[in-house]
Amino acid sequence: MAAKLGILAGSGELPLRVIDACRAAGRPVFVLALEGAANPSGVPHAAVRLGAGAEGLRLLRENGVEELVMAGPVRRPTLASLRPDWRAAKMFARIGLRALGDDGLLSAIIKEFELEGFRVVGVHNILESLLAPEGPLGAVAPDEQARADIERGLEVARALGAVDVGQAVVVQQGIVLGLEAAEGTDALIERAGRLQGAGPGGVLVKAAKPGQERRADLPTVGVATVDACARARLRGIAIEAGMALVIDRAAVSAAADGAGLFVVGVKAP
């Protein structure tokens, strides 16, 4: 039997999918629910606030965790809301407080857990089938205009990623309607939908960062993303094949077909 898996659970349904997969495989888990996480039922779990580093490590050890996975996005805290304990403060003393604002923070946290003796794996190591394949997931494929918008979106998303901000961009006919920062993808989709001009609608592009740590916070798409795009009258979604997670591919494909949207995995450069 595989070693007990510690799940650092952020928001959204990804943590629940990881729990389900472990349950199906008979693998024991312990869930450390971070702020914003749904309450996992039927499995051993505890909640910690983000700044409570010492308590988090103690809980993981006491519950026999050897391998760890981070699942689901966590909103970046300000230092004031973080209230770091001595253990978290020690980490920030080393990596610098600037990291707070960056997804570099996640890489730093992964290194910190490894220094503490944990193995850290990616969600895609637990649930390989979640990785986005290349090509359209459903029946609709992007047309020429949409492909041009995807190209432009990837270019902008990579520029953002290079300074460690955001993952998502909405482009309509070459016009960048919206960029994601702290508001999250759903708010971006809703806003960009309202800003659309006449003609073919916008495309949501979610891209990994150049040199992205795949064990941390890969771009994720699920049925909720498709539904949000449909409500906002966007035309489709592009993600990078092998560098994004699709939660429940069959359901995403069916939702996309139902709404007449494309969801396409494009080759990362």
Added chain:
Amino acid sequence: MAAKLGILAGSGELPLRVIDACRAAGRPVFVLALEGAANPSGVPHAAVRLGAGAEGLRLLRENGVEELVMAGPVRRPTLASLRPDWRAAKMFARIGLRALGDDGLLSAIIKEFELEGFRVVGVHNILESLLAPEGPLGAVAPDEQARADIERGLEVARALGAVDVGQAVVVQQGIVLGLEAAEGTDALIERAGRLQGAGPGGVLVKAAKPGQERRADLPTVGVATVDACARARLRGIAIEAGMALVIDRAAVSAAADGAGLFVVGVKAP
């Protein structure tokens, strides 16, 4: 007397300031009001839609315009809403439709007017006093945390500018709260305000693009920007000295002092 100035008027109060300055200097003007422009009273003017290139050129020539200035932002149109006439279509045939989504469009339009025999100047050539000076405009200066946030904001804004998107970023304690795309700065400020975490508030940073054409759409700050930041509980505004316009410096300074905000011009690299 200086030649008649043609003013291509976008939204906001900048076109009105240019009209006032010309009136004060006894310089004749002709205003071509683009979509979103306020109706200029008391001066010769006409309205054209963006795609009506031939009509715009005819109006400028018939009204004896030799020198042109672009003042105030213009929302990028989609091709479908642009409905280009033969003259606009000719331009796009040369520069490519992709330019529609970019501020590269403004540079292309400037070149196009020059090919047609007009001199194109920048707002700062008409109203040099509008250019942001270095240092704080009012009584409040950014503290160490705010200066770090300004640095981070400039870094991100430049990365965005390098792919020809947006000009504004809001940063709080190293966390990028929001990025501007098509929604405009006021919507960005309002959204970022709601996303703020505990502790010292966010800073609005507006930066020019690397290699920015200074005759087109320089980042602009006015009393309305200060008021919006105050309402959103941001701490201040940073712009690049010599690469941004401050509309009514005394009023901006007074508004900032009244709200306890800083407005600071920082050295462009």
